[in-house]
Amino acid sequence: MKLRKAMAAGIAVATAFSMMPMSAMAEEEPVxxxxxxxxxxxxxxxxxxxxxxxxxxxxxxxxxTIDVEALDDEAYKTKFKxxxxxxEMPDLVSVWGQPGFIDEVIDAGILAxxxxxxxxxxxxxxxxxxxFSADGKLYGLPRNTDVIVMYYNAKMFEDNxxxxxxxxxxxxxxxxTINEAGIIPVAMDGGDKWPLYIYLTDMIQKSEGEGVLQxxxxxxxxxxxxxxxxxxxxxxxREAAERNVFEIGFETTDYGTAxxxxxxxxxxxYYMGSWDMSMATNQDIPDExxxxxxxFNMPVINSDKAASxxxxxWNGGGxxxxxxxxxxxxxxxxxxxxxxxxxxxxxxxxxxxxxSAQDFSQFATGTETEVQKQLxxxxxxxxxxxxxxxxxxxxxxxxxxxxxxxxQLAIGSISTEDFYAGLSALVK
Amino acid sequence: MQKAYSNxxxxxxxxxxxxxxxxxxxxxxxxxSVYYGFTDFSGxxxxxxxxxxxxxxxxxxxxxxxxxxxxxxxxxxxIVIQHPLAIIxxxxxxxxxxxxxxxxxxxYFLPNVISxxxxxxxxxxxxxxxxxxxxxxxxxxxxxxxxxxxxTGTAIWSVLIxxxxxxxxxxxxIYYTGIKNIDPVLYEAAAIDGADNKxxxxxxxxxxxxxxxxxxxxxxxxxxxxxxxxxxxxxxGGPGNETQFMANYLxxxxxxxxxxxxxxxxxxxxxxxxxxxTRLLSKVFPxxx
Numbered sequence: 071m072k073l074r075k076a077m078a079a080g081i082a083v084a085t086a087f088s089m090m091p092m093s094a095m096a097e098e099e100p101v102x103x104x105x106x107x108x109x110x111x112x113x114x115x116x117x118x119x120x121x122x123x124x125x126x127x128x129x130x131x132x133x134x135t136i137d138v139e140a141l142d143d144e145a146y147k148t149k150f151k152x153x154x155x156x157x158e159m160p161d162l163v164s165v166w167g168q169p170g171f172i173d174e175v176i177d178a179g180i181l182a183x184x185x186x187x188x189x190x191x192x193x194x195x196x197x198x199x200x201x202f203s204a205d206g207k208l209y210g211l212p213r214n215t216d217v218i219v220m221y222y223n224a225k226m227f228e229d230n231x232x233x234x235x236x237x238x239x240x241x242x243x244x245x246x247t248i249n250e251a252g253i254i255p256v257a258m259d260g261g262d263k264w265p266l267y268i269y270l271t272d273m274i275q276k277s278e279g280e281g282v283l284q285x286x287x288x289x290x291x292x293x294x295x296x297x298x299x300x301x302x303x304x305x306x307x308r309e310a311a312e313r314n315v316f317e318i319g320f321e322t323t324d325y326g327t328a329x330x331x332x333x334x335x336x337x338x339x340y341y342m343g344s345w346d347m348s349m350a351t352n353q354d355i356p357d358e359x360x361x362x363x364x365x366f367n368m369p370v371i372n373s374d375k376a377a378s379x380x381x382x383x384w385n386g387g388g389x390x391x392x393x394x395x396x397x398x399x400x401x402x403x404x405x406x407x408x409x410x411x412x413x414x415x416x417x418x419x420x421x422x423x424x425x426s427a428q429d430f431s432q433f434a435t436g437t438e439t440e441v442q443k444q445l446x447x448x449x450x451x452x453x454x455x456x457x458x459x460x461x462x463x464x465x466x467x468x469x470x471x472x473x474x475x476x477x478q479l480a481i482g483s484i485s486t487e488d489f490y491a492g493l494s495a496l497v498k
Numbered sequence: 499m500q501k502a503y504s505n506x507x508x509x510x511x512x513x514x515x516x517x518x519x520x521x522x523x524x525x526x527x528x529x530x531s532v533y534y535g536f537t538d539f540s541g542x543x544x545x546x547x548x549x550x551x552x553x554x555x556x557x558x559x560x561x562x563x564x565x566x567x568x569x570x571x572x573x574x575x576x577i578v579i580q581h582p583l584a585i586i587x588x589x590x591x592x593x594x595x596x597x598x599x600x601x602x603x604x605x606y607f608l609p610n611v612i613s614x615x616x617x618x619x620x621x622x623x624x625x626x627x628x629x630x631x632x633x634x635x636x637x638x639x640x641x642x643x644x645x646x647x648x649x650t651g652t653a654i655w656s657v658l659i660x661x662x663x664x665x666x667x668x669x670x671x672i673y674y675t676g677i678k679n680i681d682p683v684l685y686e687a688a689a690i691d692g693a694d695n696k697x698x699x700x701x702x703x704x705x706x707x708x709x710x711x712x713x714x715x716x717x718x719x720x721x722x723x724x725x726x727x728x729x730x731x732x733x734x735g736g737p738g739n740e741t742q743f744m745a746n747y748l749x750x751x752x753x754x755x756x757x758x759x760x761x762x763x764x765x766x767x768x769x770x771x772x773x774x775x776t777r778l779l780s781k782v783f784p785x786x787x
Contacts, residue, residue, distance in 0.1 A: 148753045151541040174756070178543035254628070261736065319627035319646040321737040322653075331628065466540075466756040474561075478738035481650050 101400045102135045104160035106153070108146040108387070112138070115348055116213070116424060119417045123408050134400065147171070154180050159392040161401035165210050167201025167388050168462040170469045172210070181209040182391040182398060184405075193411050193429035198385040201458065210390035211409050212427035214418070217344040217383040217445065218268055218368070220256070225362040226338050238276065238306070238371040245315040248338050257337035258316035259328035263473035264461060265341060266307065266480050271459035272368050272382040273303035279376030283457030290464045293497030295490040304479055304486040306371070311480045321481050333359055344425055350439035351422040365444050381448065383455040385427045386462075425449065468496050528769060535763035540756045552763035561739045562764065565747040566771075568654060572661055572743070573722035573775075577715060580662045581669055584714075585707065588673035589699055603674065607667035614664075618731030621660045622648075650737050657741045661728060665721065669714055676710035677703060712783035719775050723768070744768055 105124070109117035117140065124136045139160065141149060146164065153159050159180065165172055175181060186208045189199075195215065202210035227234075230251060235241040245255035259265045275282050277299050289295045310316065317323060317331060332340035333355045340346075349355060350363050370376045389408070391401040408414050415426040416433045422442055434446065457463075461472035471492060479489040502508050535552055539545035556562050587606065591599050609617060624631045625647035637643035647656045680703065688698050726745035729735065735742035735750065742750075748768060752761025 144754070151753070151756060154542050174540060174542050180542070261734070263736070317628055318644055319649055321650075322622075322625075322646070322648040322733060324622075327622075327626070336628065466754065470750065470755040474736070474738050477736060481737055483650050483738055483740075 098133050100133050100135065101397050102137055103162060103397050103400050103404055105136055105138045105162045105404075106146075106150070106160035106164065107138055107140040108143050108164040110140040110142055112140065116345075116418070119414060119421065119423055120408075122417055123413050124404075126413075127404055127407055134404075136404070154178065157394070158396075159394060161392060161395035161397050162405060163390055163392060165202070165388055165390045166386055166462075167199075167210060167212055168384075168386060168458045170462050170464055170466055172202065173204075174466070176204045176209055179393055182393045182395065182402070184208045184210070184391070184402065188406055189409070192409055193415070193432075195385075195427055195429065198427040201385055202388055202390070210388045211405065212385035212388040213409075213414060214345065214385070214387060214424040215383060215427050215449065216386050217381055217425070217449065218272055219342070219344060219365040219445070219448070220368055221332060221340040221342060221346065221349070221363055221365050221441075223332070223335065223338055223359060223362055224364040225358065226253070226335070232338070234366050235369045237369050237373070241369050242310070242313060242315065245310075245313065249314055254317040254331060254337035255315050255339060256317075257323075257328040257331035257340040258320040259323060259325045259342070260316065260320035260477060260480060261322050261324040261327075263477045264459075266476045267461040267472055268343075268382065268459040269310070269341065270303050270307050270476060271456055273306045273371065274299055274460075275380055275382045275454075275456040276368055276376050277302060277371040279370075279372075279380045280454045283463075286457075286460055286463055290460075290468065290493075291497070293494035295494060300490060301486050302371075304489055307476070307480055308482060308486070312482065321477050335359055344445055347424070347439070347441045347445060348422050350441040363439075363441055365441055365448070367448060377453050379448075379451050379453040381452045381455050382459070383449075383452070384458040384462075386458070388427075464496070468493070471496060528766075531762040531765045531769075533762075534759055535766045537759040537762075538757075539759040539762075541752075541758045542756070545759065548759070552760045553767075555760065556763060556767065561742060561747060564739055565735075565742040565744045568742060569723050569725065569744045571654070572658060572725060573719045575658050575662050576665065576669075576718040576722050580666055581711070581715060581718060584666055584669035585673050585704075585711070587670050588677050589703055591670075591674055592677045593695075603671070606670050609664050610667040614727045615731055617660070617664055618728050621656075622732060625656055648733055648737075648741075650740060653733060653737060653741045657729060657732060660732065661722075661725060664728060665718065669718065672714050673707065673710060676707050680706050708783065712779065715783075716776060716779045719779060720772055723772055723775065744771075 107117070107120060109115070109120055111117045112121045121138070124138065128134055128136055140146075150163065154175070165175065165181070172181075189208075189211070194212070198212045198215065199208060199210075202208060202212060222234075226232075230248075232244060232247065233240075235244050248255040258269075271282070271286070274286070278285070285297065285299070289297065289300065295301075311320065317328075317337065320328075323331070329340065329342070329346065329349070331337040333349060333352075335356075350360060352360060367378065367381060370378055370380070389405055391398060391405055395401050409428070411428055411432070415428045415430045418424050418426050419430045419433045419438075419442075420435070422439055425445060431446065431450070438446070461469045461476070464472070475484060475489050475492045478484040479486065484492075536547055536549060537545045538548050538551075591602055591606075594602065612620075623629075627633055627644060627646040627649070630647070632647060633643040633645060636645065646652070684702050684706075685698060688702055693701065724745050725743045726749060729741060729743050729746050730749070733741045735746050739747070744764070745768070748761050748764045751757045751764060
């Protein structure tokens with residue numbers, strides 16, 4: 071709590087001068103901005119960053135009260151719809167810049183259009199706001215860059231003489247070797263299902279190298295998945311599961327349990343996104359594991375087409391102001407304040423929480439964790455990014471069907487043909 | 499008092515709040531569900547009237563049939579496994595001494611006091627194939643201890659065990675209360691006539707428990723059809739849709755796939771099945787019995 075207050079006071083002072091005209095609002099009548107967030111933990115990770123900025127904003131704007139309601143992702147999405155069906159939407163809301171979520175919301179006229187010129191100097195990474203835009207209009211701002219990586223226990227690798235795999239075949243061979251040592255090769259959160267379709271997209275990205283997003287969007291809209299790369303990727307996911315690359319019962323292992331398998335030393339690797347880089351600063355994880363967490367990019371499958379610098383990455387979560395917000399102007403002002411580079415980007419980076427969707431290299435101090443440094447190098451060296459994974463590029467129905475069937479595919483209860491036939495059937 | 503009850507204004511005043519509550523909290527939502535069941539409403543924006551398309555799709559939806567099958571399987575599990583055990587346990591408890599009776603009554607009812615979320619996570623850990631209690635016990639007996647209890651093939655049975663175990667306490671407590679209400683004179687008379695425990699149970703306890711059994715079994719069948727929370731937290735209907743139950747599938751369609759129209763159509767069928775089950779059970783347990 072002290073840390074949060076000190077951070078809040080710090081950024082309040084830092085931004086006070088640049089926001090002088092806004093401070094005039096202090097004299098104005100009381101305003102309550104209702105925020106609906108998908109970060110229920112306000113003392114850690116992105117919830118901490120969010121709350122720190124809100125506290126700082128309220129210090130600078132004494133007339134403003136920020137009323138936060140926060141729920142976990144699934145509960146959040148459900149209540150978001152309930153709010154949308156009613157007449158009183160909160161002012162500032164969490165959104166996902168992926169078609170499965172945002173298309174319907176924009177079509178229903180729920181989000182307010184933002185002035186793109188306001189963000190000219192905000193340093194947003196090129197293309198990062200695309201998912202939050204429609205017909206050339208901007209409806210939201212991305213808060214982070216999500217990169218899929220393989221976390222690994224460097225000490226365990228060193229002690230056993232294991233090498234970082236250079237190719238996908240090497241990766242499978244390494245998994246066999248780890249299995250022989252009685253250790254789980256990769257902790258996989260298959261119970262939540264979405265990591266499985268991310269793995270599938272990763273396979274496509276590591277085979278194709280570029281054009282994956284368009285190829286996937288075309289397949290979803292036409293229902294035609296006949297390009298061999300789709301079948302190959304699905305077969306590779308199935309092969310990995312069959313070869314016990316993942317833990318036994320991966321299809322029922324949830325997020326926390328998968329992470330625990332890795333942080334308890336039961337698994338040598340953990341397949342997850344860059345948002346879990348805070349493991350390297352998490353004091354609850356034993357020192358000998360926390361200090362040895364490193365990452366590598368999933369090795370390429372087809373080196374003729376894909377470079378080792380091709381990343382499976384996208385800009386997912388973000389924020390929007392609602393079109394009928396009771397305090398629309400104040401909410402936009404708060405949103406703009408949040409994304410001043412010295413706020414979200416700096417605080418998130420300095421606390422090892424996540425990489426923002428803005429240029430965060432200016433905040434590099436040299437005291438970052440090894441994982442942060444590796445991620446920074448990986449992102450700066452990247453030659454291509456995949457865009458959102460398969461299940462997030464269609465409608466909500468597409469997402470749930472994709473989740474169910476990719477899990478069935480991974481455990482071998484349906485074939486690759488059945489998997490894509492199920493997805494094709496969703497084209498109406 | 500007689501005068502008051504024959505006054506129509508007083509009758510209206512007493513009945514009206516309940517009627518109003520029923521109309522707006524039960525009847526109106528059911529009518530709205532019937533209406534939305536004929537639409538393609540996603541929960542947001544405009545929607546179209548699509549007639550019986552949702553119902554036609556439901557007939558072909560193998561996941562719907564799988565969820566219905568699982569719900570019926572659970573109801574059968576309650577009737578065939580949970581309730582016979584609950585009656586026998588209640589009868590045995592009744593015969594125990596005071597201290598043991600109180601102790602075991604608490605022990606059997608304990609799972610019902612614990613929150614559903616805790617129960618689900620407790621069993622998730624027990625079933626975990628990598629560090630779960632069940633596999634570790636299996637290893638002690640020389641098995642490989644690598645069984646994936648919530649995996650394909652075994653998941654539905656693992657879930658049924660949890661649900662039957664979790665609901666056991668309620669059933670047992672209701673039967674226990676029913677047995678306690680049987681006049682002890684009947685047992686004394688049976689003892690004088692030389693009836694043994696088995697005869698006493700079959701000839702006195704069981705026949706006199708029929709009304710309690712009817713209520714309890716009806717409640718169990720309805721709760722099997724309504725089952726959602728434990729399954730949602732334990733497996734979320736997975737792997738795939740193997741452990742999908744009707745209420746969970748309805749929720750998934752309406753709130754994950756955002757197919758409110760289809761979800762409402764399922765809910766209409768759901769209500770019809772519940773009414774049908776209640777009617778069927780009232781036939782099985784005729785009033786004159």
